[in-house]
Amino acid sequence: MSYDYIVVGGGSSGSLVAGRLAEAGARVLVLEAGGSDKNPLIQMPAGFVKLLGVEKYMWFYKSTIQKQLDGRAPVIPQGKVIGGGSSVNAMFYIRGQAGDYTPWVEATGDSGWSWPEVLKRYRDMEDNNRLQNEAHGVGGPWAVSDPTHIDEVSRRYVLAAQEAGIPFTPDFNSGVQRGVGFPQVNMRNRRRWSAADAFLKPAMSTGRLEVLTGCLAHRVLFEGDRAVGVEYSRQGQVQKAHASQEIILCAGAVATPKLLMLSGIGNTEDVKPFDIACRVELRGVGRNLQDHTEVPVLAFFKGKYGYYGQDRGWNQIRNGLQYLLFKSGPVASNGIEACAFFDPDDLGNEAKIQQFCIPSVYLDPGTTDLKPSWGVTLNSCVLRPGSRGSVKLASGNPADEPLVNPNYFDDPEDLRLSIGGLRQARRILASRPLRELIDREIFPGPGKDSDEDLAEHARRFVKTVYHPVGTARMGKEDDPDAVVDPQLRVKGVRGLRVADASVMPTIISGNTNSATLVIADRAASMILGR
């Protein structure tokens, strides 16, 4: 088949762009490095937790040594499968705050990124199972539902947070986030609803969409200044595919800048050491990396509350059967059913922290030798981090991972806010509904109360919330740091666009999947001239 468009990356954004273009009559090739999403653990809401350590489904981008973290080098896992992040994520449906989109308008001069405009897209895209009003819609492809199983610990967290001064909210997505509650999730009929389910699979019936898995894109091919194809490898063979209209990069905020640099688009000084001729000097490529970080407070329970041990032995059999027969029970949960948005300096303000309540003791593998038991983890995530990092090439070999430097806590305000989040987490744990269950705090630990103690704890445990963005950011034509123009076209060449999380000038306040889909949706409209 000959193609009008090649979409590189069949993840969240790639699924949407490819699906919409094919539905509109174009012939589209998707090149995805990962494999199929047929594993039942992807469909079952709780299943993704088991996949987070599995190389077949995840990229494990190791960061460079982080000087602010006393030399730690945390890993930033990302999805490597059809559906990308949306096939392995926690399914939180969050849009951010209305004000998050103002810097996007300022960066591009395009009012299409203003809150009222993106709100229309969110609403049109949505199929909400509870809300239908000026902010929410029904009948769209993107399924949104209330959590289908709520654990006793999550319920108590929501009560405890209210006792600690955070009001209940039934909806985090109206543009105002402040509050505690049970966020909606991307599920339909009590199973994951990924971007592939919503946008890619329905378009397969057009016969105009070809999805090739196991294809690692190496670089974009050019004729003169026009992008005409993609070189990729599949089963050890290097191959080429061509498209008559455009190449659209949707490989995510780590791989997209890598592909641009391997294609000779970026800083001369970044590509020259690897014998890559710089075709277009664009100093913003790989810069402006932003990621959400979280810092935990962990406590053990007196009794058997939460999810510890629910995935083993007899519990596993019972929970699995309950899900298979009735689509209920712990397997119907994404494992994080409650969260709070607040400003630790003033609970009356709009949020600067998103706090996740995990009804178990959860730390990245290898962080401690703590013996797991029944307990709770409250993770505080800084919503608008000031730290900026980078993605650079490690070599000219497309199979090598790039050097990812998220620069966590480079901005001291990120550390200060994290400490504020820790203190609020402790207030919530000390409120009656949770206090009744708690045996003892494990980390930061009793007596660790000073700012310096908490800073040390934060540097030791801070981890990614899996939300890298910003490494090929959009901006005005004359902005020397912008990689793509307001139409998301890569500057200095023709026929090449970026339509994934890389183009965000600034990260939104909360989980990034749905904002990425809004970007992809606008990109598809731009490509189709609508």
Ligand SMILES: Cc1cc2nc3c(=O)[nH]c(=O)nc-3n(C[C@H](O)[C@H](O)[C@H](O)COP(=O)(O)OP(=O)(O)OC[C@H]3O[C@@H](n4cnc5c(N)ncnc54)[C@H](O)[C@@H]3O)c2cc1C
């Ligand atoms: C574990 C986890 C939990 C998360 N939880 C949430 C959540 O609860 N809610 C939320 O809103 N967001 C969440 N996110 C973030 C969200 O999923 C991402 O923001 C979103 O998926 C980004 O979309 P994208 O299209 O930019 O990239 P991706 O969805 O990552 O897609 C990129 C695709 O490109 C492929 N690719 C990469 N390199 C190449 C190459 N060279 N050749 C071919 N293909 C390539 C990848 O395999 C991948 O499939 C989470 C992410 C992770 C990883």
